[in-house]
Amino acid sequence: MTPLLAAEGVTKSYGGRIGCSDVSMSLHAGEVLAIVGESGSGKTTLLRCLSGHLPVTAGKVRYTLRDGRHVSLDDLSEAERRLLMRTDWGFVHQDARDGLRMGVSAGANVGERMMAVGDRHYGRIRASAVDWLTRVEIPEDRIDDSPWSYSGGMRQRLQIARNLVTSPRLVFMDEPTGGLDVSVQARLLDLIRGLVRKLDLAAIVVTHDLAVARLLSTRMMVMQQGRVIETGLTDQVLEDPQAPYTQLLVSSVLQV
């Protein structure tokens, strides 16, 4: 079966500095992959390459479109790539302010993607916005409020709703629970896990937090200094880490 997303030898360098180097991976529909590593390990650079936000220095990223064509992102026109990003893909930023349109109401944030793909019925857009806010546990009466008035956790949930309204098949998440209180994190992780399962989403989650990886992902990739040093089923990697660096990560975090 053709994977949904596949990378071959993806390398990104900034001048002489390596962002990520020679990464190959594949992701199937409905699968959740975690990319873990400490800051500076290249995981966010990799995520941005995989999601078409950064041009790669070498290698290829391929994606299976809804019509079944398995294409390289380079071969898509910018128009096609941008359409993909606002329909079939979602991107959840660590800082919700980067992913939301802070100047407009929560409802408009959720409705934007529908309008972007041509929906011109206010009532329908509004109903969808209400539906999605409810699904991410935001009270309906907050629909016309500005995201500025939302707490950090609510903003993050709003960002998720905004991404999911067009029923994407793949969502990229960059430290989705970073910067939130522990109790808020737990609730958000629970919500994400529920949505991913219910909607049969594929997702790539970048995190430095092994607990997040364990809770959300089925498979994981460990990165260090721009390279993938270990991959496998999440449980397997966490139970029986092979690479010394992974062993260090696992022992330093999980046993505390």
Next chain:
Amino acid sequence: MNPPAYNFAYLNEQTKRMIRRAILKAIAIPGYQVPFASREMPMPYGWGTGGVQVTAAVLTPDDTLKVIDQGADDTTNAVSIRKFFIKTAAVKTTERTEEASIIQTRHRIPEARLTENQILVFQVPIPEPLRFLEPRETETRKMHALEEYGVMHVKLYEDIAHYGQIATTYAYPAKVADRYVFDPSPIPKFDNPKLDNCPALQLFGAGREKRIYAIPPYTRVKSLDFEDHPFEIQTWDQPCALCGSRDSFLDEIVTDDRGGRLFVCSDTDFCARQRGEA
């Protein structure tokens, strides 16, 4: 010291040719903002330099020019621009809409239906309809190229969510020939329907922002809206106090400090005609 001597309609011929090329391109791609090397004009930016350059480029000695601001021929900006062309081009001028071959306007479209023999020139302050949603030119250019206009509806959505209706009353964005979203300049939305399928050529000049765009005659212009909140224009409860018209745009005149108000046609030529004057 030799102060410069001025050419017909002020601009030199080289400059006029450059502007005409931009106009031709604008007509070929309706609604697309064509960059042009706007010149300094002897009136300030924001006071109609774009419109004046467009008029100067299309003006011939046989033309009859009408200039209006806020619909009136006698407002300061209109007077100043009309005098400029009398001085630099010695063309005939008129206040009558139907006599004019070129009408330069700020903020209004005449009430009388225009004809195929006329050119309407708009003065445009901010040509980019996406500007207040996205300040970057590099980004808005891309949005036009890729027809990414969803954000325009986000603005309209916000209006309805907060006010129960679309609260944009002038410079109301519209789509030209099913392709480019454009800013019709700060005309009231009352005038938007006149843009659609208009027999006259409509040219838009933005001097400071260095853009020219056009709506060729008989081109479809559709104001943005929602299916369930269709575009609608302003209405008044009373007719014009002077001519009794019920279907023209009315200006409000404060007559005293006790709440006295009078509503009269903004298009002074139309109003005079309705009254059978002149």
Next chain:
Amino acid sequence: MYVAVKGGEQAIDAAHRLLAEERRGDPTVPAVTLAQIAEQLTLAVDRVMNEGSLYDRDLAALAIKQARGDLIEAIFLIRAARTTLARFGYALPLETRDMQVKRRVSAAFKDIPGGQILGPTFDYTHRLLDAALVDDSEPEAAWTAPASPGTAMPRVLDLLGHEGLIEKPSGDDCEPGDLTQDPLNFPTGRDLRLQNLARGDEGFLLALAYSTQRGYGRTHPFAGEIRLGVVEVCFVPEELGFPVAIGEITVTECEMINQFKGSADVPPQFTRGYGLGFGQCERKTMSMALVDRSLRAGELGEERVAPAQDEEFVLSHSDNVQATGFVEHLKLPHYVDFQSELVLLRRLRANAAKARLEAAE
């Protein structure tokens, strides 16, 4: 009854006559002559020529007089005259290396070949109002060092360049663009950026330059060299095919030495910022050089975060003729748009009142 609108034309004429009268001021005071402006308000004339983009002291003096000393208005008058002039072609690049120097200082070296030449400067004056200027007393004759033609005055940055300590001037050998002939398109090149800055408002550039010194896009500048003097303008007429000198102009040039930079391929070097303007305009050219350097952030691989590094922001707002026009256009009538807003606002308020009433019932 139709009182509010008619009579615009007469009112404008009357306003202009009043302006002419105010411009002249008290008729018992002699009118200021263009020669006086050109000779005694030289720095105002320089600024008007600079931002007006036209080297003509007489026209600049006329513009200042006509504008009642409002320099932005005078700049505007010059621009409007300039734009109508026919173009014969482009002069060759100025050779500032061959400048007849009136002033030349470097803050980077104590002494430099050719020496530090202070020239006419406010720099070391005490800013005390000078009663001697109240009447028309003549100043003492200036001492000038005996002219020593032939003294070589190499540019300070060239001295660093010989050792490879400073980058080669960036840019290619393409014909520079001309933003008075072609609209500015973003992203743009350094040629057009410099042209834009040269025409840009002194106050705007000064504030931006200042912001870079206060941490909004720091560039660690040193004033490598500032020189003021006369240079020849050369032009190649098509029919001749060789350059001829067509005149001399006074210019100020500022070359900044900035923060060094290295990469895998190039060892660390200082970088450059450049400013050039008509007449004596050190504040302007220094500001220009700082902003030029900041705008090169992208090219030099620096993160663009500060206003002075943002090309679209800086170049779109630097022109004071554009800026003053658009700000001041708010004085023009906006009856129609305002009426549209009034109609809407009344309707919204009526709806709200109705809703309140219904809620109360």
